[in-house]
Amino acid sequence: MLTRILSLTVLCSLSVSACTKRDAASDSLMEGLLLASAGAGAFCGLSSDGIAMAGEVLLDVTSSSPSLIEELKARDSSLAIISSGSGLLRVQTERSSEWFKGIRGVRSAQRNFVYHMQATPDDALYADLSWPALIAAPAVWDQRSDCSSVVIAVIDSGIGLGHSEFAGRLWTNSGEIPDNGIDDDGNGFADDVHGWDFIEDDATPDDRYGHGTHVAGLIGAAGNNGDGVTGICWNARIMVLKVFDAAGLTTTDRVVRALDYAVENGASVINLSLGGTGGANGDLTYGALERARSSDVLVIAAAGNEGRDNDIEPFFPASYDLDNIIAVASSSSADGISSFSNYGAVSVDMAAPGESVLSTFPFLNGKTDFEAFDSIQDWRHVSASWRVEEVDAVDKRLCGLSDPSGAGSRYTANSDSMAFRQYDPEGEGPVRVSFLAKIDTEPLHDRFEVLWGTGSSAPQNLLTYATGPRFQTVGWIQYSFLIEESGPIQLGFRLKSNSSVEAEGVTVSALSLSRQNDVSAYKRMSGTSMATPLVAGAAALLRSADPSCPYLDIKNALLAGGRPAPAFAGKSGTGRILDLPGAAANGGTCLFP
Known part of the structure; x- marks a missing residue:
């Protein structure tokens, strides 16, 4: 019943009143737009430059001191401070971002863009998919399967912290004493033993949505233990950074704070199975990713699930012009382009399997x-x-x-x-x-x-x-x-x-x-969200073999070592699909397995 209702409502025309019948001709015209944006979530409006929080501006400030806040309110008494932290000031205002530029203490101002997850639920009607065979992982696992010498940050909806597949496989902050309420290591986050929840602003980044657990399982679910599934890394250190709220949305301010946390706390590979159309080179998220680049961190980002060309309509963060980003499309079991996957001869780097992927999940729902x-x-x-x-x-x-x-x-x-x-x-x-x-x-x-x-x-x-x-x-x-x-x-x-x-x-x-x-x-899901962690896991596996190998050498090995796929010719920068032995063989001076 639910599937039937969804198929009727999602395709409803935007041109009619909220409580009136649909117009069939309008349905046909609007289908593409609505399918792309139906999961966009609360609080935001859509414009030509992407989805952002309505009535919000994000300020990059030298200091969120009382004097700056007083000056802002003196200029506009209706302005309200929503939150502050990590050099960002989030304000509610009817002013445009341009209005804030030139105010002393404000380095830059922009809209608070919205990102959404890049996964779609799957079910038993989809054919089984064996991603290890598709990327030839067993040939490398014979040599190396342990990634625990590097830290992989998963910026997502959290992880099911009690899931058996992650026991002993989460990053542990050695400078923090658990549950004492004190910021022992002085990094600004008290009790951040395994990461941080940027929604509740606490040290328990548990997953109540499922997306992040599924993503993390593809990177580092326990392998060779006779139970459940495996990730590319049979053993891993995963840093858990929760940025998605209960509606499955996140925003620029959360993502920027999580990126900075990951870099400052030792991550060398970051997975971003998220994105949106809001953004531009040089904005706040770009700045955080550039800081990651300066710290030799490789970032793997989903290309998006709208089935469109990112060269024409960029999808961020995958489309930022930074060489420490690998933008990942989704491939089918037959090496074709997944029908939902974005692509781009310039803006997308490579593909990986992203259809009907079985991985970890933190809960089961009862009768609906x-x-x-x-x-x-x-x-x-x-x-x-x-x-x-x-x-x-x-x-x-x-x-x-x-x-x-x-x-x-x-x-x-x-x-x-x-x-x-x-x-x-x-x-x-x-x-x-x-x-x-x-x-x-x-x-x-x-x-x-x-x-x-x-x-x-x-x-x-x-x-x-x-x-x-x-x-x-x-x-x-x-x-x-x-x-x-x-x-x-x-x-x-x-x-x-x-x-x-x-x-x-x-x-x-x-x-x-x-x-x-x-x-x-465990659950099957499809999306560039699932393809992305396979590349992130591969990057971590290579980097764990030679932690001194620079991010650009890791990236080049993954791109050059991919398997050519005719369907991706002219649809990605390499026209290739992830191939683990091929990547390991293209390390140059780096010592890969």
């Missing part, structure tokens, strides 16, 4: 409950502005409008309405909530909120909020949250507006809930 949206009477609501609209026999949606009159209807000013109901999915463990939403609100002032709670009253715990004209620019947004509650929950959707501009409101569709059980699980 699907919300049918049969009647608004199933929902408790604080005003009459919420309703259910039936698009067709299987597609119904919950709509938040103060005037539910149909096409072109808009919510009214000074409204505050909520629809909520109780759920108690079968099984044990926390509740995984997923849904699609279309959002159109006045930027900064009006907002859509997702809330949860327990008991019988309206929920008050905020999961996330969104503001801005998402309906016109992005279309359906995929949300996914984990609620740490083992009993029944109240789930609510709220629409709030001020006294000025009104817009079209919000629509919720494809709502599902299930219990999430933490286990040492």
Whole structure:
């Protein structure tokens, strides 16, 4: 049922009101855009230069001192400081980034770009894929399989820290005493034993999404232990840096902080299975990657999953013009270009297997409950502005409008309405909530909120909020949250507006809930997110054989040693697919296995 609902809603036209039927001709025209952007997530608007957080500017400052903050607020009293750290100041403002340039203490200013994961879930309908054979890994494993002499940073959604495949295979900060609440090594992060969580700003980068665990398993899941799967590195030291939130999104400020942490704490290979269209050479992420280059760090980045040419529309960070980056496309089991994979004769370097890849996963979901949206009477609501609209026999949606009159209807000013109901999915463990939403609100002032709670009253715990004209620019947004509650929950959707501009409101569709059980699980996924860690693992394996080998020699060995693939001729810089023996044979003066 869910697959059917998704196929109907994701292709919905952007030109119609949030709660009206679709136009078939518009569906056809908009299909490519919506499939590329449906997972873009909350808080951001889409423009010609990429997705960024609405109403936010990221400042690179000499110091986030009170005097600078006071000067900024003196210039604009409506400006608000969201966060600061690592030389970055994140502010909420209606000003453009250009407005901040020239202010003393501000080195640069830019929009806070959004990155998303580059993976797609897989299932048993996909043919089995054996990536070790495709990259000829066993021929090298006979000589070397231990990468523990180097540190590999995985900047992602975290790792399932309790997964059996990672026991003894995580980087350990020897300068830190665990759980004493003190920054023993003076690096600015207390108790950062295995890495850092840049979402919660703590030392427990556990994975509640799954993407990072899957990526890390391809690099360093335990090998030759008679259990589960293996990574390219049978033994590894993986630094865990969590930057993705519960909706599967991250932003420039988090990625920059994670990159700097990785470099400053000894990583020599960094995996970035993420990206977005926002960015430019010389921006803040570029600067962090350039600092990595100066420290002899090799960065492996996903080329993206939009099936387009990155030479025409760059995809960052893979498209930055830095020679310490390897941009990786996805290849099929037949050495073809995966249908979802981005490519580029100049901007993409090589490919690696990325379809139906089996790897580690931190949890299993129990039985899934699907919300049918049969009647608004199933929902408790604080005003009459919420309703259910039936698009067709299987597609119904919950709509938040103060005037539910149909096409072109808009919510009214000074409204505050909520629809909520109780759920108690079968099984044990926390509740995984997923849904699609279309959002159109006045930027900064009006907002859509997702809330949860327990008991019988309206929920008050905020999961996330969104503001801005998402309906016109992005279309359906995929949300996914984990609620740490083992009993029944109240789930609510709220629409709030001020006294000025009104817009079209919000629509919720494809709502599902299930219990999430933490286990040492495995899952098949596809994407350039899966191809990227195979190259990162290969880079770590080569570098572990000769840690003094410069990053550029490692990169050249991987590119020159790839297996030629006609499908990639003119589609990547090398036209080659990762081949581990070929890379090992192209080390030049470096001593590879």
